[in-house]
Amino acid sequence: DIENIDVPEQAPYFEALGAALAAFEKGGAIGENLFREEDSGFTFLEPLKDSEELVTFNTVDYDKAGDGDACILGLDVGSTTTKAVLLRTTDDKFLGSVYLRTNGNPVEASRKCYEELLKQTGGAKIKVTGIGVTGSGRQVAGLYSMTNGIINEIIAHAAAAAFFDPEVDTIFEIGGQDAKYTHLTNSVASDYAMNEACSAGTGSFLEESAFESFNIKAEDIGELALKGDRPPNFNDQCAAFISSDIKNASHEGISRENILAGLVYSICFNYINRVKGHRQVGDKVFMQGGVCYNKAVPLAMASVLKKPIIVPPEPGLMGAFGVALELKKRIELGLLHEGDYDLKELIDREVKNEKSFICAGGAEKCDLKCSINRMRIDDKIYSFGGACNRYYNLRYNISIDAGEYDYVKKRTDLMYKKYAPVHHADEKAPVIGINRALITHNVFPIYYNFFVNLGCRVI
16 A cells, blocks of 8 residues: 555566566577687696695504503593593503584583593593593583593694604694694794684585585595586675575586585685685694594695605594693603593593583683583582682682783883883973884883983873
């Protein structure tokens, strides 16, 4: 009943009707050849197989656990997958490993890892002297395991790479939802970068794109991609728009194998452009992370960089292996103490999430209002989370003078007190106003002393 609105009967198929009318006006008669050869909208890349000589895939032998073996357990709780390694401390041998889905529950994923490792020991009476935890879920998993061996991923992956080759100076690590670049100097991480909000250069991008477009599982991508002989260049395409490029490639008749190879290339371009950026690529490059089980990915990276790449043994377990190595080193240095962990007890441990609360800020009068999680373990409640270490320190009775580490305040005192002391100028002196911002903020003492020595009053 609204005036001036007309909905024609043909409205549902206006586009088709318009196409037909345009064909009458502009089209020509259809001859015998219904299809016309045209150039592709894509440029094309080298087949992945052409880079096989640039990539070295290494392997490792597992040993069997025996009675009395002293072990350290490394746990890498990632956003997509959780990995665990059982390491014998006397010779750093792998005694067992697990690789499974996190499924959004770090505690249950950790529990399943412990169950599987216990099975792999074959009933041997081993002694677990430490549990090292890394990955995005390390705080939760570390609390569940009641260990203080919580170590970040950069250090863990660096320790694992340096173990296999002390000369490694560059690590490319691609996980399920994050990607990291690390530069090593003398086996120590000296520079690193991590992807931000975008997941286009990660395993989930590849997995979801392949499954959504071709119903292909992650473990089948590599074999098919290696069959591609003319991969289209999707460049470092955004995950939100890659499906339209895949459809366009399909409409052009580009094979499924070539499209998958193009997707593999895409995550490598994204990594190089958005994670590594302008940072250097050294003489010895390691590529690790669960994505490297797909052999097509290291081949694509080598093809793009035109440099040799080494894939360490069990690339997806390098975080778990590295955190075990790092924990062993810290125990040997006396930075951490040995423990005695019973896997059966860990498996049976009762854990329940409690209601979270907002941090009041404490003596530091912090106003971030962090949401703090709480977990009940064996009838005792533990708090964790937030932007600082407040609740970790409370749990381990660590006393920290926050003022001692307030380097912003120390810098401010140097700039506005020590190097720009209060000067009482003549009331009739010219007044100079200096903005406390940008460049003038960084070099304030220079401006201040310059004008004061000219007899001015600085505000």
